[in-house]
Amino acid sequence: MQEQLKELNKTLRNDFGAEPKKNKPKNTFKNFILLFLAISVSISFLSFSPYLEKLLKREIIISAQGQIMGLMFSSSGQKDRINLLILGIPGKGYQGENMTDTIIVINSTPKGEKPIGISIPRDLMVRFPKQNYYTKINALFGSTEDRKQGLESVKLSLKEITGFDTDYFIVFDLEGIKNMIDQLGGIDVVVDNDIYDPKFPAPYDSYEIFSLKKGIHHLDGETALKFIRSRNTQEGDFSRIARQQEVINILKNKILSLNFFWDFPTILKLWKSFGSHTYTNIDITDIRYTWNLINKTNLDTIKFDTLGDKENNLLVNGETILDKEKTYILKPRAGLDNYTEIKEYIKNLINNQL
Numbered sequence: 001m002q003e004q005l006k007e008l009n010k011t012l013r014n015d016f017g018a019e020p021k022k023n024k025p026k027n028t029f030k031n032f033i034l035l036f037l038a039i040s041v042s043i044s045f046l047s048f049s050p051y052l053e054k055l056l057k058r059e060i061i062i063s064a065q066g067q068i069m070g071l072m073f074s075s076s077g078q079k080d081r082i083n084l085l086i087l088g089i090p091g092k093g094y095q096g097e098n099m100t101d102t103i104i105v106i107n108s109t110p111k112g113e114k115p116i117g118i119s120i121p122r123d124l125m126v127r128f129p130k131q132n133y134y135t136k137i138n139a140l141f142g143s144t145e146d147r148k149q150g151l152e153s154v155k156l157s158l159k160e161i162t163g164f165d166t167d168y169f170i171v172f173d174l175e176g177i178k179n180m181i182d183q184l185g186g187i188d189v190v191v192d193n194d195i196y197d198p199k200f201p202a203p204y205d206s207y208e209i210f211s212l213k214k215g216i217h218h219l220d221g222e223t224a225l226k227f228i229r230s231r232n233t234q235e236g237d238f239s240r241i242a243r244q245q246e247v248i249n250i251l252k253n254k255i256l257s258l259n260f261f262w263d264f265p266t267i268l269k270l271w272k273s274f275g276s277h278t279y280t281n282i283d284i285t286d287i288r289y290t291w292n293l294i295n296k297t298n299l300d301t302i303k304f305d306t307l308g309d310k311e312n313n314l315l316v317n318g319e320t321i322l323d324k325e326k327t328y329i330l331k332p333r334a335g336l337d338n339y340t341e342i343k344e345y346i347k348n349l350i351n352n353q354l
Contacts, residue, residue: 081350083107084168087141087154088244090229091173091277095201098142100154101229102244105164107350114353118162118346119241119306124315125329127337129156134336135322136329147171147279161307163343168282174229176277178221180251183269186220187250189227189243197232238309305349307342314342 088102101122108115122138129152135143140157141150155166181187191212200210210226219227228247231240258267308315308330315330334341 079110079167081107082110082167083164084170085155085158085166087151087169087171088177089141089171089173091175093203094174095205096142097173098147098150100138100141101240103137103154103158104244104248105158105162105166107164107346116305116349116353117245118349119245120158120161121237121241121306121308121315121330123237123328123330124161124307125320125331125336126157126161129153129160134320136327141171151279160337161339161342162346163339164346169280170282171279172274173277174225176274177228178225179273179277180270181219181221181224183266183273184251184254186218187224187247187254188216188218189224189246189250190216195227195230197230199232200226200230238306241306241309312345314345 084106086102086104086106087100089100090097099122103120103122105118105120106115107118120137122136124137125134126137126140127133128135128140128143137154137157140153141147143153144150151169151171155169159165191214194214195210195212197210199207202208210230212227217223224247228240228244230243231237255270260267305312314333316333317328317330319326320329321327332338332342
């Protein structure tokens, strides 16, 4: 990428640094197209790779002095590990449109190496930040109409649970995922056990039946959404989380298999579609480091872990009253507000990656 940028800078300086020539309009147009392509492709990968190599407070400075334009990079500050928070919400037109049914933290080095993914169950009971009452963690983001304030509540709660500060975040809705899957021609998934959910949420506060037989299935966007949202199974939310992780991995592989040039129309459609259904602080300032991650990191090495699953048993289930209704919850095995075991478990996960 550095060589490509050097070449791009050299070309730009040749065209814009010299006296304008009346007979060179094609070269000028060509270079603007090259610049647009380089930036657009990089932005696409910023949105689609869930464990990008980001962090350092990086800047791209576009300088224009007279007729000279170039790209320069600067960075300041560095951490040993960085954290990307991924939140998935149903979005407008769906029940509980701002409930975060997907909560994943990706922890990696600043270069995107040795990543681990930690899924947080939506039913985890937490204290509302800076308040004296409890709620499910999936209700925090939608607790206010101000999404910035709602996001801050999620970040504060996750710091209490994991000890992590959130450096980057992506909030996406279901329509964006549905469109992405359709534009990629659908996805192939492996269903380990028959799925039969007679209470899958449907429009107008109703229900419908969703079912899939054990085996390999090719899913369009609509069916894939049901596949990752259904939770009326024997393992409940943990089964749904596992399916989410499977779909994330499938999407990542399909997107990274696209050819920058031959598949550029598809990449651009993906970027436009997903961008309109995404709220994030990831921007073009990470272009150089994203390219490094794509080129150097084998993203299949990422390890996903779910708090409270059969492997760690860090959470216990129970029932409580929320909004005057009895509801299923999860809480730390050590007790409400006691995240000592969870933090130690996560620390060991990271140490095992080093």
